[in-house]
Structures are given as structure tokens and as C-alpha cells.
Amino acid sequence: MNAGDVPATVTLESVNSVTFTQDTDGNIILHCPQNDEEDLGSDEPVHKRLRLSSEDGEDPHDSSSAEYAVVTLPITEGDESFEVTMTATEMREGELETQDPSETQHKNSAVVKKTEDVSAVSQAWFTTKEDKDTLVNKGHKWKQGMWSKEEIDILMSNIERYVKNRGIQDPAEIIFEMPKEERKDFYRSIAWGLNRPLFAVYRRVLRMYDNRNHVGKYTDEEINKLKELREKHGNDWATIGAALGRSASSVKDRCRLMKDTCNTGKWTEDEERKLAEVVHELTGTEAGDVVTQGVSWATVAELVGTRSEKQCRSKWLNYLNWKQSGGTEWSKENDINLVRRIAELEVEDENDINWDTLAGGWSSVRSPQWLRSKWWTIKRQVANHKELPFPFLLKGLQDVVEAPPSTKVVVVTSRSATASPSPVTALQIPVQIPVQITHVSSSDGVSGTSDSETITLNSGALQTFELLPSFHLQPTGTPGTYYLQTGTNQSLPLTLSANPTVTLTAAASPSSPDQIILHSLTGDAENVTVQMSHPGIIIQTVTSEDLSELEAEQGLMKEQPPEEQNDCGEEEHGEQTSEDVQDGGKMLISCEVKETENSGIGGGAVLMVPSPSCFIPSNEDIGTDSVLPLGTLTDPILENQEEGSD
DNA sequence: TTGTTAGGTAAGGGTAATAACAGCAC
DNA sequence: AGTGCTGTTATTACCCTTACCTAACA
Incomplete structure (x- = not known):
């Protein structure tokens, strides 16, 4: 399908009829029906209930290259509301593509014909x-x-x-x-x-x-029983498992760790020497050679005598081989290099990375397996890395890594978050989705949009939004709260709840074009200002589900009228009061952290800092003196960069 | 009897989360 | 010396693939 063709249409079927209105401040308000029979409160993530289906049953061609438009349709006469549907069109060259066929199918789970x-x-x-x-x-x-x-x-x-x-x-x-x-x-x-x-x-x-799987740690009692059963039944894992209430593979795995002669703790020099001897002997290599594959660890363990196969493998691949072959220490700059090198591979899927190749000739790398775990360590700095498709994650990490060293990086954390050593960041690189919101009614009222046929956000009838990677509204961590992001990186937190009229926010601050005021509205028109942002990375914190429950139970959360919107400041982000940030338990805070090119994939990244347990960990923290001090992003990459620049 | 289908087992390489430890600064 | 933080190392529950096996069935 060419870009100029009429696009095949795919309808986003939301279980809830979601509608938009616009208030007098120009804020777009998302309406969600109250009688939400489709288990809003269920455990199932809302995004799973948002599905794409082909309107006419036609295969939407290669949806892996589709982009999606959101258009609104009239719902009721006289109602300042808009039904939102999304259409899929072909992605222009150079623009984002959805990731892999399986993901596309997931999005189109009602239309899985293309495979x-x-x-x-x-x-x-x-x-x-x-x-x-x-x-x-x-x-x-x-x-x-x-x-x-x-x-x-x-x-x-x-x-x-x-x-x-x-x-x-x-x-x-x-x-x-x-x-x-x-x-x-x-x-x-x-x-x-x-x-x-x-x-x-x-x-x-x-x-x-198998409910005998994922049982958790083996107790001493279980271990003893396992030893007995092992002697009695040998390698009949099914029988042993049944007797122990564990899966066969679980007991099999546990037995692999047990060895009568096994030492634990620090390896002695003798043990290390023995391990090296055995490995080189079995692989026909010499001391100093790099050996990372083709080793039978069961045999090695047998010959070493005092360690299990796992211990031997781990010791060899994570330390000993590197030490003996004259490896150098891993520096912080290497973290950055690793991200860059992975990006240079231009692979679509993380599984396509050839770690052997990547590790080759890199003296700081202890083994390909070790390098992979290093990557994992870096990746884990991003809290929602599991949700992000690999290209998005990588692009985001790259952006962070390549940010100018002078960039001021600020993250919002809670006071109590200091209990947690390092804030977890979540990187969200959105997919771009053109959005058109058509105005239905011309009546006056809260809308304030008068006769216009089309509500435009900023300018233009066709506004580009960025929906988050999986082409769902992206939950923020607070149930019912989502993000849409505009092409200019203005965040639009959408709040879905049982409340018929819920929240939304996001317009450029009149006082500064660099700021976006995010404030949420509730049904009674009280709202809470949360934040400012800027093109580039936005770091946001959200409350947990517990927060709204706390509020419901204790009535401790307060809301604040819009006039009292409170900008976060630019570099010196002062502390905010609890009233500033709490909106019925749906709290969103974002701060400018750095500027990025507003182009290409998503144009920027949203770093999300969920603080589920930290914001309001106990009742005493919910008082009026509750504040949300701003800390410094402890992302090691960014830190490294600053250090490097020094 | 042979080939296919639909599992099923065991072995072992691997991953990911976390506990334990060591070094350092204050 | 004590404490807290941070990075490294060790541990282990769980995951995944591979190779081979088996019983039922056409």
C-alpha cells in the first residue's frame, strides 16, 4: 500500500466507549461510561481489552507497516463528546514500524489471518x-x-x-x-x-x-526430603516431584545444585586452579585462551569435585577465564559503548544479537554471557523495559546515552523514595499516531469550542499523537490512567475510572511555551496541577493503586482548583505539597529533564518513575506536610556521562 | 508393518532475581 | 568502630532447547 492510497481501516474496539470533550480552558476531557460492565476493576490489564479489528473483515495488508489515526465520531446530539476510533494507514518510510508479527497479531487479535x-x-x-x-x-x-x-x-x-x-x-x-x-x-x-x-x-x-511450579524457595526440610527421595527414586523426577509437591523439572533442577561435596562461598585458589585445569583439559585449550563455549559443565563439576556445574560455569564465565586471559576492568564508559554497539548492530530483536561477536576482542568483557548480563543490568534501569519493544528501548537508551553531558537531569521522587536506593526509571518511546478529533456539537457550555467542526490540539485538524509502543493507551501504574503524547511531546494523561467524566489535561502553559501544564479534572471540576514538561524526556511519577484506595478509605487526598496550578520550575524543582500532586489518587508529575530531537522515533522519550510504594507508604506521609522533593536521576548511564564529561 | 500425531522425559545450557559479601566514604 | 552505600560475586528458582522415547492411530 502506498502512502497516498486510501488506507485500510482498522477500528480500535474499546470495551468502553471513550469520548472526548473540551473544557473552557481548552483541555480535552475524556469521557468514560460509568456502567463499565467490562470489569474495569479486574486484574486484567486494560490494554488487553483494547483490541483492533478490521472493520470490513479485510486483511489490513501488512499491518507491520501501519500507522494509526485516531478520529472521533459523534455520539449523541447535544453532547459535547466525541467517540474515538482509530484507523490504520501505511507508515511512511523512515517512520516507526510496529515490531514483530506476533505483536501485530496481538494488537489485531481478532484478525490474525496474515500469518x-x-x-x-x-x-x-x-x-x-x-x-x-x-x-x-x-x-x-x-x-x-x-x-x-x-x-x-x-x-x-x-x-x-x-x-x-x-x-x-x-x-x-x-x-x-x-x-x-x-x-x-x-x-x-x-x-x-x-x-x-x-x-x-x-x-x-x-x-x-502447573501449580507445583513456581512454589518458591526450597526449605531445609524439603532439601532433606529431596535427598532421601533422590536416593530412593534416582532420576525419576516425576515421582520425586509428586512426593514433594513440586514439578518434575523443579526437583530435577534443584538436584543439579546439590552435591554432597559441594563447597559454598568464596572459591579458594586451589579450586580456581583446578577449575582452569579441568576446563582447558576438556576443551583442548591452553591457559590464557578464551573459552566460552563447548564446555560440558557437568563433566567439569565432576572433575573439580568441590563445586556444582552451575558454580563452575558461573565462576568461569564471569570471572576466571577473563582474569586468566588478561582481561581489563569494565569501566563506566563501557556501559555507553555497549549500548552504542548494540544499536550499531541494527537488529530488530534482542534475540538476534550475537553476543559472541559483540564480545569478541573486547578485553573488558568477561564472556559473551557476562556481556549479556551487563546489558540486562543496563536495561533494567528502565522499569517498563519488559513492555517495550527492543528497538524502542534501545533507541531510548541511546538518546539518554547520547544526551549532551551538560544536560541537567532531574527526576521527581517522593520524600520517602529515598528509602529506595535508586529510583526505577521507565522508558516509554511512543509510536506516532496521527489523531483527528472531530467536534460533534456546536452548543455552548463547558466545551467552549463553539462551532468548530474539528477540535484541534495546538494547530491543525490532524494532530499527531504518540501512542505507546503496544498501540494501546499506556497504563501509568495507576489503574485507569494512561498516557497519550502529542507530536510535540506534550503529555496527555488520560484517566479512565468509574467516574463518568474524568480527567485530562495538557496544554502548553500560557506563561511559558516550554511548559506543559498537566492537570487532571474530576467530575466536580476541581483539579490539580501537576507539572510542566518540555520537548524531550519527561520523567513522571505516578501513584499506585493503593493511593486511590487510601484516599477512598481515609479521605486524605485533596484536590486543588486549576488556578493554583503549580509549575515545577526548571532546574531547581522545589518541593510540592501533597495538594499539588494528588488528584483522587491519580497523580502525575513530570519534569523537564533534557531536550532531545523531536523527530524520528517518537521524538523523545518518557521516562516514567513509578513510585507505587514510596509516595505514600504510610498514613503519616499523607498529611498536609507531604512533599515530593526532587532528586537526581541516578540512571548510571547519565551519571557516567556526567562523570565522563568531567 | 510403517508412518504420523501428539505428546512425554531427561539432560543440560541458560536467564534473572536476589542474597551475601567486600570495599569505601563518612 | 559503626553505619550506610555501592558494586561485585555467589546462589538458585525458573526457563528453554535438544535429543530421544512412546503410545495411539491411520
Whole structure:
């Protein structure tokens, strides 16, 4: 589909009819029906209830290159409201694309037709090398490694649909109780839309629904019993597991860690020497050689005698080999280099990174496996890294890394957040979505939008919004609270709740074009100013669900009229009172942190600092003296950069 | 009897979270 | 010396793939 073509339309089906109005201040207000029968309060993430479906049942072409427009349609005469629908159009060259087929399918879970190539894999039960080679030769590719959140969402949703259609309560009934012939189509059905071999899906499902899995740490008593059972039953893991109330794989794994002769704690020099000897002997290498693969750790452990295979592997790959081959220390600059090098690989998926290649010739890298864990450490600085597609995460990290050293970085934290050593940041790189909001009614009133046919945000009837990566409204951590972000990086926090008229905010501050005032409105028109922002990274804190519950129970939260909007300041962010930031438990704070190019992917990043337990950890913190002091972002990359610049 | 389907088991490499430890500054 | 912070190291529950096996069925 060419950019100029009429786009195939995909309708965003929201369970709730979401509507916009505009108030006298020009704020767009999102309406959400009160009788929300679709379990707003359920545990299921709201984004899972937002689905895309093809309006006409037509395959929306290659939706991996689609961009989405939001348009509003009239709902009721005389109502200052707008129904929001989204349409998908082809993404222009150079613009963001959605990530992988499985994710696209998830978004289009009602329309998962486009995956002939995928289904060949996900519908085939193959475990042999030959089967695999055949598929590879046919040009099929599939995902390996850890399952992403998106994949798990697809799987769960497929399972839900399957059990619902058959009136079954618990999927475990099918998995563990139903005879094979009765569940004949089960695994193939739930594998639909996943780019994984059927066998991998099968394994995953078994683990997920086996309540003897994820039991947690083994007690001393269990360990003793396990030893007894092991002597009695050998490697009959199923029997041992049954006797212990653990899954077979769990007991098998636990036994691998147990060895009568196993030492714990610090390795002695003798042990290290022995380990090196054994590894080099078994691999036919010499002292000083780098050995990171092709080692049978079970054999190594046997020969070392005093350590388990895991201990040997870990010691070798994370320390000893590097030490013996003359490795250099890992500096903070290396963190930055690592992000850059990964970006230079230009891979679509994290699983495509060749860590061996990346680690090659890098003297500070202890092993490819170790390097991967370093990357993981960096990645984990971003709280919502699991939700972010790899390219977005990487781009965001790159932006952060490449920010000018002089950039002032500020993050909002709570006073009590100091109890937590390092604030967790969440990086949100939004997908750009053109949004058009059409005005329906011309009546006066709170809208103040008079006769205009189209409500425009800033300028232009077609306003670009950035929806967050998964093409949902992105929850902020407070149930019912979401972010939309404009093309100019103005945040639009949307609040969905049982309240029929809820909140929204976001207009440029009249006092400063660099500021966006974010304030939320409740039904009684009281609102709370929260913040300012600026093109570039916005760091935001949100309250937890607990906060609203606390408020409900104790009535301690206060709201503040709009006149008392309170800018956060630019560099010296003063403390804010609790009234400034609390809005019925839905609190949003953002501060300017740095300026980035407002182009390309999302134009900038939103760093989100959820402070679920820190904001109001106890009743005494909810008093009128509750303040939200601003701290310094402790993102190591940024710190490194500042240090480096020194 | 043979091939296919739909699982199923065991082994082992690996990941991710966290606990324990060590070094340092105050 | 005590304390708190931070980075490193060790541990371990859990994950995933691979290779091989099996029973039912066509």
C-alpha cells in the first residue's frame, strides 16, 4: 500500500466507549461510561481489552507497516463528546514500524489471518533436527529464547478464548485432566498468532498452569526430603516431584545444585586452579585462551569435585577465564559503548544479537554471557523495559546515552523514595499516531469550542499523537490512567475510572511555551496541577493503586482548583505539597529533564518513575506536610556521562 | 508393518532475581 | 568502630532447547 492510497481501516474496539470533550480552558476531557460492565476493576490489564479489528473483515495488508489515526465520531446530539476510533494507514518510510508479527497479531487479535508463514511453525509439532531443518530450508524463522510479555499476552488471550468458547472454567482442566483426544485442537488453537514451535507453546503452557511450579524457595526440610527421595527414586523426577509437591523439572533442577561435596562461598585458589585445569583439559585449550563455549559443565563439576556445574560455569564465565586471559576492568564508559554497539548492530530483536561477536576482542568483557548480563543490568534501569519493544528501548537508551553531558537531569521522587536506593526509571518511546478529533456539537457550555467542526490540539485538524509502543493507551501504574503524547511531546494523561467524566489535561502553559501544564479534572471540576514538561524526556511519577484506595478509605487526598496550578520550575524543582500532586489518587508529575530531537522515533522519550510504594507508604506521609522533593536521576548511564564529561 | 500425531522425559545450557559479601566514604 | 552505600560475586528458582522415547492411530 502506498502512502497516498486510501488506507485500510482498522477500528480500535474499546470495551468502553471513550469520548472526548473540551473544557473552557481548552483541555480535552475524556469521557468514560460509568456502567463499565467490562470489569474495569479486574486484574486484567486494560490494554488487553483494547483490541483492533478490521472493520470490513479485510486483511489490513501488512499491518507491520501501519500507522494509526485516531478520529472521533459523534455520539449523541447535544453532547459535547466525541467517540474515538482509530484507523490504520501505511507508515511512511523512515517512520516507526510496529515490531514483530506476533505483536501485530496481538494488537489485531481478532484478525490474525496474515500469518501463513508463522503458522507453519506454530502449528507444527516438531522436535527433531530433521523437522527443524526442513522448516529452516523453507525459509521459516521463529522466535527462541525467553517469551516476551506480548507473546504471553497472546497466549493467555488465546487460552481464555478457547476455554470461554467451550464453557470450561479452568484451563488446567484441559491441560491436566482432559484426555488427549478431547483436547485435540487445544495446543494448535492457543498457538495461533505465536511464532513459536508448537512444542515450545506446549512446554510453556504446562509450566504456566502447573501449580507445583513456581512454589518458591526450597526449605531445609524439603532439601532433606529431596535427598532421601533422590536416593530412593534416582532420576525419576516425576515421582520425586509428586512426593514433594513440586514439578518434575523443579526437583530435577534443584538436584543439579546439590552435591554432597559441594563447597559454598568464596572459591579458594586451589579450586580456581583446578577449575582452569579441568576446563582447558576438556576443551583442548591452553591457559590464557578464551573459552566460552563447548564446555560440558557437568563433566567439569565432576572433575573439580568441590563445586556444582552451575558454580563452575558461573565462576568461569564471569570471572576466571577473563582474569586468566588478561582481561581489563569494565569501566563506566563501557556501559555507553555497549549500548552504542548494540544499536550499531541494527537488529530488530534482542534475540538476534550475537553476543559472541559483540564480545569478541573486547578485553573488558568477561564472556559473551557476562556481556549479556551487563546489558540486562543496563536495561533494567528502565522499569517498563519488559513492555517495550527492543528497538524502542534501545533507541531510548541511546538518546539518554547520547544526551549532551551538560544536560541537567532531574527526576521527581517522593520524600520517602529515598528509602529506595535508586529510583526505577521507565522508558516509554511512543509510536506516532496521527489523531483527528472531530467536534460533534456546536452548543455552548463547558466545551467552549463553539462551532468548530474539528477540535484541534495546538494547530491543525490532524494532530499527531504518540501512542505507546503496544498501540494501546499506556497504563501509568495507576489503574485507569494512561498516557497519550502529542507530536510535540506534550503529555496527555488520560484517566479512565468509574467516574463518568474524568480527567485530562495538557496544554502548553500560557506563561511559558516550554511548559506543559498537566492537570487532571474530576467530575466536580476541581483539579490539580501537576507539572510542566518540555520537548524531550519527561520523567513522571505516578501513584499506585493503593493511593486511590487510601484516599477512598481515609479521605486524605485533596484536590486543588486549576488556578493554583503549580509549575515545577526548571532546574531547581522545589518541593510540592501533597495538594499539588494528588488528584483522587491519580497523580502525575513530570519534569523537564533534557531536550532531545523531536523527530524520528517518537521524538523523545518518557521516562516514567513509578513510585507505587514510596509516595505514600504510610498514613503519616499523607498529611498536609507531604512533599515530593526532587532528586537526581541516578540512571548510571547519565551519571557516567556526567562523570565522563568531567 | 510403517508412518504420523501428539505428546512425554531427561539432560543440560541458560536467564534473572536476589542474597551475601567486600570495599569505601563518612 | 559503626553505619550506610555501592558494586561485585555467589546462589538458585525458573526457563528453554535438544535429543530421544512412546503410545495411539491411520
